[in-house]
Amino acid sequence: MLKYTVRKAGQSLLLALGVLILAFAMVRMTGDPASLMMSRNASAEEREAFREAMGFNRPVLIQFVDWITDVFRGDFGDSLHFREPALPLVIQRLPATLRLAATGLAFAILMGVPLGLIAGFRANSLIDLFGRLIALLGQSIPNFWLGLILILVFGQQLGWFPVFGADKPESVVLPAFVLSLPVMGELLRLTRSAALEVRNEDFVRTAFSKGLHRHTIYIKHVLPNVAISLVSVIGVEFGYMLGGSIYIETVFAWPGMGQLVGQALGWRDFPLVQTIVVFTSLVVLGLNLLTDLIYALVDPRIRHGK
Amino acid sequence: MKRIFSLGLTLLVLMSLLIGCTPTAPAETEAPPADAATEVADTEEGSADAPVAEGPQGTLRVALPTEPSSLYIPTTPDKISDIAASQLYDPLVFQDKTGAIVPALAESWETSEDGTVWTFKLRQGVTFHNGDPFTADDVVATWEYGISDSSSWPEKYNIATAVEKVDDFTVTVTTDGPKPLLLVTMHDFWSIIPKKYMDEVGVDGFLANPVGTGPFMFKEWVKGDHITYVANPNYWQAGYPKAAELVFRFIPESATRVAAIQQDEVDIVTRLSAEEAESLKSAAGVNVIQYQVPRIYYIAFDNLSSGIDTPIAEPKVRQAMNYAVDVDGIIKALFAGNGQRAAGYVASSELGYGIVPPFPYDPEKAKTLLAEAGYADGFEIDMACPSGVFAAFQEVCQAIVSNLGDVGITVNLEMMESGAFWDLMVKKQLPPLNGDSWADESGESYNRMAGALGGMDAGYSLWSDPKIDELLDQISSELDRDKRKALYEELQVYMQENPPFIYLYEPVTFEATRDTVTGYSPRPSEMLYLYDTAVAP
Secondary structure, three states: OHHHHHHHHHHHOOOOOHHHHHHHHHOOOOHHHHHOOOOOOOOOHHHHHHHHHHHHOOOOHHHHHHHHHHHHHHOEEEOOOOOOOHHHHHHHHHHHHHHHHHHHHHHHHHHHHHHHHHHHHHOOOOHHHHHHHHHHHHHHOOOHHHHHHHHHHHHHHHHHHHOOOOOOOHHHHHHHHHHHHHHHHHHHHHHHHHHHHHHOHHHHHHHHHHHHHHHHHHHHHHHHHHHHHHHHHHHHHHHHHHHHHHHHHHHOOOOOOHHHHHHHHHHOHHHHHHHHHHHHHHHHHHHHHHHHHHHHHHHHHHOOOO | HHHHHHHHHHHHHHHHHHHHHHHHHHOOOOHHHHHHHHHHHHOOOOOOHOOOOOOOOOEEEEEOOOOOOOHHHHOOHHHHHHHHHHOOOOOOOOOOOOOOEEEEEEEEEEEEEOOOOEEEEEEOOOOOOOOEEOHHHHHHHHHHHHHOOOOOOEEEEEEEOEEEEEEEEEEEOOOOOOOOOOHHHHHHOOOOOHHHHHHHHHHHHHHHHOOOOOOOEEEEEEOOOEEEEOOOOOOOOOOOOOOEEEEEEEEEOHHHHHHHHOOOOOOEEEEOHHHHOOOHOOOOEEEEEEEOOOEEEEEEOOOOOOOOOHHHHHHHHHHHHHHHHHHHHHHHHHOOOOOOOOOOOOOOOOOOOOOOOOOOOOOHHHHHHHHOOOOOOOOOEEEEEEEEEOOHHHHHHHHHHHHHOOOOEEEEEEEEEOOOOHHHHOOOOOOOOEEEEOOOOOOOHHHHHHHOOOOOOOOOOOOOHHHHHHHHHHHHHOOOOOHHHHHHHHHHHHHHHHOOOEEEEEEEEEEEEOOOOEEEOOOOOOOOOOOOOOEEE
């Protein structure tokens, strides 16, 4: 287990370094920040002074090394837009994004897993077809579009939910639902195929032949077996939700990291974009590592590479 | 089976409610009294016009398309920040809705013979939000902080070479020559801050808790969600502000802003598309406002680098290209008719507008001019446009390519990421034709002209012409408004004969208000001053 842990952690570290390099390179390819941050009527000298002050006039490699060094000290630089340290700005937004992603994940699990179980045990029935249709739609409808439609129908027309912000407890329902759909589809598909697999296993047939109630069989015998494969997927999907919230948070004006990154890109606020990208990536990498470890702990075959 | 479903559903609702109740910062904030406002609108029709009781009332909720960056004027890089910040401060002089400069914190002023020393008599008895009295020291400090390293707009304060205290309620502002735009610049940027408080807390402390003499006082800024102000009970202008509370909500997606105003979750929304505005015209309780913005879209010619020794060096070719582009067709097709063909480089709300008509669409005349210039068979040339920053601009540039193709000019269009585009513009490395747009809020086109036509020294200029330089120089030092107007007119006639641009259009902006809102009047510059805007409580 130790060897496995070290190997996985090593892989994660390498990936983290890759993320750092990419995050730095990507935002620097979009042009000179001084051109965008300064007023159009600023003189050439004022522009040069700005570059000097912000360190944008030094060689890119040196800027990168300086940045990496600072990042390891926890200093991600100041947001150009807010003129405040970028990391606290991002961390401030974390609770809202976590709240959205957690609610979305809860929706996805509560809708996807039961539907998948039923669909698996009743393959090709009407409910199975319905489930698969939902899964397909959930994974293929653009969430930006769906968000606007829900705002139009459930906010504007029916007035059931607020159309933006996070003021009220029910504000989370629409954005979390949109965020949950693709994940729900994935979980449904996965649970369905797992249920299809185990329903012909001896222990399930034995349980049926003993006359146990179907619900008992689902919950006591099938779910634990399906759970193993769900754990790995849920970890990854939660990471996806943190990243996937950009559009949804923008549409619903949800005060989280997703909206911030959307705006930071518009402001060309390099340090802020970098911080969000790196921070989110590290959280996702951490989650994936954790998932791998839990998975290996639950199912020893994994860590032995079988 | 049914039980599983109902169990699942119950769990779902419980989970969402539980998670929903987790106290995060935005969730703790007070919800706007949307219901109350609806009730008033429903039960007391026309209440907005009825005489209002004493003192400020109601909560005015304004949707902004992005989050401000700062509430301290010298560090506000964009219009949205400027709108949010300006409600907190007063300048020495104010530009009213007609464009006239009127007294604000300065009661009167006079200029020296040579126009370089301005003496301002300050209003007495004004206090800042923290109780500090307003004096000449604060004016000096405002300027000193404005030119310091902490400022993003030093050039707006550098317009003066010195600001000095004469006595507690008199200051002099010295310039190195007559500056006709001094008062307008002061109105826009010199928002007076309290020296004592600023010295105590520093710029960072001030950013966290800004203090001015303005109609509204800062209450809170929940990052990512909203900014709240309350009415200043000691405001020096009796009877203002009209609203007891002012809340800015940040809603990036314009379709969501449309839904928010229809749902009565906000009172004012800005920056809507033409289609969205159209859809709101039939909505109950919503008024749609539209106005022309002093922004000119254009295709710039380059005579500093890549355009040298190309056909565009010939004025007749540049005129021909102006005749060749069907701007009205573009406005009709791409903006549903919302916009106005630009008549030169002076916007319709600016000083000196109206002297030259727009170039008409006349491809035959274009061909004749091209033939006269020796290009009867046309020519080939490169063009670049920035992507993602201006509405439908890619389509606009493609239409221009097609129009120019019709008269024999083959244009190779490259759409560029906007950051890279302006980066290359500053380095003078763009192709000979460039799509761009420039706005100015001073009521005059001087800044825009000096910026785009200033030759090698101006960052965003691709053009140099001694005659234009000379006229701009005269404008920059002419204090008499009528004489300046004549100079602008002369310049426009010249720029029609020797066009440095293909002139395109002035855009229209759309906004909407709830019908409980009164006294709301945006400026052509899209700037909002909300001291006299009321909302039925």
